């Protein structure tokens with residue numbers, strides 16, 4: 001069946017008929033969590049309810065207090081406790097008889113495969129941890145990992161965790177400038193990168209970008225380079241660079257005791273986009289984060305050690321940290337990794353992988369599901385997907401039609417879907433149904449997880465009526481929460497805690513900057529960001545970051561960037577640009593602007609359209625009317641423009657967008 005209008009009419013009709021879905025009995029019977037009493041239990045027993053999450057881990061030293069809130073909102077979890085994340089993800093499974101179980105099953109884009117058992121993974125992690133130490137990496141030194149989806153990335157993460165060095169993973173698709181910005185911000189003196197990787201069959205040079213990035217770092221950098229491409233792409237190591245393979249070989253058989261870390265010690269930093277041009281260094285800790293990643297993997301993703309589990313995200317984003325690496329490995333399951341794109345060599349690549357590996361659980365983003373739907377169901381139909389038991393989505397709202405397509409064509413009408421709302425900052429899932437308990441309603445993420453106090457409020461902080469739109473807030477802390485922004489407590493307070501908290505009464509409310517509505521039954525539907533952050537294909541980008549790249553182009557005077565609706569990407573970048581006097585709005589200028597954005601951030605931030613305009617619509621007080629620009633980009637009807645200083649410019653711009 002293709003994505004014909006006949007099909008959509010039929011689907012819409014079925015959806016009308018069936019607005020909610022219950023998990024099949026066969027799933028409920030085997031679910032890790034199936035007792036609806038868990039919600040009440042967590043509420044009555046909060047915050048001690050989170051001891052169950054901590055119990056999923058092995059502690060070197062038992063914690064004394066579950067939650068310390070004396071210095072809110074700088075909350076502390078599991079204080080007094082000590083543990084090591086790599087020992088939790090590796091050693092204890094090896095000791096418990098899982099040495100020969102596959103930990104990572106990796107497939108390269110060209111079809112080569114590698115399987116690391118828990119024993120293999122531990123060996124390589126120890127060898128690389130010893131090598132990092134030899135290079136001078138000490139406890140608390142931030143190590144930047146700029147690697148694509150190859151097994152050396154999780155190895156490096158766990159090696160850092162083993163010696164107590166926080167990692168900062170920079171998405172491989174980010175540009176050299178973005179790498180330099182992040183290394184400078186984190187004072188990171190160590191970099192692990194690679195020569196290149198495959199994209200749609202081509203060998204892509206990654207080292208060139210990494211080298212350029214390092215030249216932009218304002219201190220010395222010691223690098224390690226993974227030789228991914230061999231003869232396919234020759235590379236030369238400079239004076240301060242080392243070959244990963246050689247280092248691992250030299251340290252083969254090394255035994256590196258995992259460093260006992262305080263529960264509140266930093267496990268990693270992850271830079272994410274915010275309202276200003278400067279990315280935010282989100283700090284996650286060893287105890288709370290790991291317990292939360294493990295607990296949500298257990299309760300929401302229903303992960304069991306004997307499963308083959310696949311989260312088709314990139315480890316360069318938080319989803320990959322929590323649900324490719326830390327959550328699944330803490331639970332001792334087999335986690336899959338795929339290097340390439342879903343349509344190479346053909347559009348059934350992912351389904352071929354599901355069939356070949358008997359994947360039990362599959363977790364992806366709505367942008368991918370929309371692409372699968374557009375390509376048509378003939379691709380999944382070529383494969384036996386009956387091994388699947390549970391499906392998940394994350395990163396952006398999923399429209400009911402895409403939800404239903406996923407449910408039927410991938411899940412065979414038999415797999416529950418968890419639509420999980422969360423953020424880089426939350427560390428793990430926050431709002432979703434529990435698959436063994438909850439009725440699913442396509443398009444709505446579901447109720448907050450047990451123990452999570454999410455509420456929808458109006459501008460004054462009062463709960464909104466069911467059905468009304470408002471702002472999403474989280475009114476109690478949770479173990480996976482960010483602790484601060486790296487070396488910037490002030491920004492942490494102003495970004496997340498200012499809007500709805502009351503310092504006088506010591507009531508702290510976390511504001512994730514999302515709009516949402518809540519139904520009578522407590523189900524939450526996420527409406528999207530309410531700040532200047534846009535979500536392109538599930539990737540979070542700051543409009544300010546893109547704007548500052550554009551105004552860096554010679555000849556550009558001013559720019560406003562907004563997100564406009566896009567069928568596949570969810571949102572796409574629209575750039576409205578004013579040129580300096582005497583500059584012509586040519587295609588060449590447009591190309592230069594796009595190039596500048598790619599250089600500053602990466603191809604994911606590339607504007608869908610560059611719209612040259614003599615003026616931007618502004619209010620009488622001089623503020624750019626972004627909503628209007630968003631409506632123009634999305635082709636929406638334009639509202640009242642009479643309050644503008646320059647209303648005539650709106651029709652001009654709209655006409656230009658239409659003619660492009």
Ligand code: PRX
Pocket residue numbers: 272318319393394395396397398419420421422423424425445512513514526528529535538539540
């Ligand atoms: O707007 C929400 C959207 O993604 C934002 C967080 O982006 P990031 O920190 O990059 O993390 C993405 C992966 C966890 C949120 O503020 N978002 C995330 N999940 C959903 C979502 N929007 C709707 N539904 C979701 N399930």
